[in-house]
Amino acid sequence: MDWSALRVSLWLGAGTIIVLLPFGIWFGRVLAHRHFRGKLLVETLVTVPLVLPPTVLGFYLLVTFGARSPLGQAFQAVVGQPLPFSFEGLLFASAIANIPFVVQPIQRGFEAIPPDVRDAAACCGLSPWQRFLRIELPLAWPSVLTAAILTFAHTLGEFGVVLMVGGNLPGETRTLSVAIYDRMQAFDDRSAGIMAATLLVVATVTLMATTMLSRQVGSRRA
């Protein structure tokens, strides 16, 4: 068992949630309530990372932020290290890859709130912020939680982008899924097996949790 890889994986999952959730709540709510020109295009763009091969994302990130590109050189001059092959770069890639997993459930959650409830809240004299914090967010909370769990699980399973953008650096960009690949190549089937079983358990528990959450929402509505 590669503990530093588990740590990187858990950190990446938690970090992606922290980075993405505020954006997801804001954007999901906008998509749920507002109607504007080009909404279909925006919704499609949000979903694109879901169907895009991770190598496409990896390719663009490396071309854009690699040490040979002007943008990459500018980034390196300011921050002191290039964005690829660092934990921050991985976090960036993971945040982009997970946008659909965050925005979509949250959008559905806000859409499920009946307009009457929002109107009633407005009539009671609550300010927009109070309406959001006291009425809408508590009602949409299970969807937010689902989004967080899905993001976490998906990040743990991310492989292609991590290998391309991260470069398998121990303790920094070597996640559990990459470590499994690494151990397999070293004919170390035992370690690979232990780590694979760990990820299998985590994935199962995560899916069980999301299913239970969606059941809870269903029973609340009934």
Place this chain on the structure above:
Amino acid sequence: MKARRTCVLLFLGTVFCVAWPAPSPAQKPPTIAAAANLNFALNEMADAFARARGTRVELVFGASGTLTRQIRDGAPFELFLAADEEFPNQLTAAGLTRDAGAVYAVGRLVVFAPRGSPLTVDERLEGLARLAKAGGVSRFAIANPEVAPYGKAAEAVLRKRGIWDTIRPRLVLGDTIAQAGQFATTGNAVGGLIAYSLVLAPDFGDRGTYAVIPDADYPPLRQRMVLLKRASPTATRFYEYVLSDAARAIFRKHGYAVPQ
């Protein structure tokens, strides 16, 4: 209520991993990029180096081509041990290395057949030629000639023996020689052309039979290493250690020839 308890547990889990120190690049031992064929020899060498000098190095293995690309894209490696001379020379030409480096070992190729395979191995590949002609080759593993020097050597051997055109549609290409080894030992490949260092590895165990390919059958796999511009004193010491007599003995044990 049960669901709420699950949420609480998940949150505690998140808090726990936040409390666990984050990955940080500070005060880490130097990271060394190495061709995948070195997986076993270099791990042993790094352990010996740590015992002798009291400092550790981190090893990252991959295809020489992939690692070269990563170094050009800014990967923070301090020393690069390639499987050939071409890739490190590219880095030297690009001005990314301290100097032209040194050849530290010469790799060898073996033909390997897993247990239960219809392939009989011999150094002139007569068994493979016969099996290929009879259509008995389901899959045959080599490393990708475009990114892995051992794959290029394998192609040269197969061409020299006149099997290349027959066997080409049956080839499975590993990204690295280690992955080719993985393909050759598991799955439905009848065998493969892989690094001698792989079949000699302790974890490799008794997975099948092999024969060493004569050196004259392919351009020598002269493996060069280069220190990158950012190399720390520890990385420089490891570079010197790789050229020492102690390291040469380890290379020989793992099936490499060592330059004079």
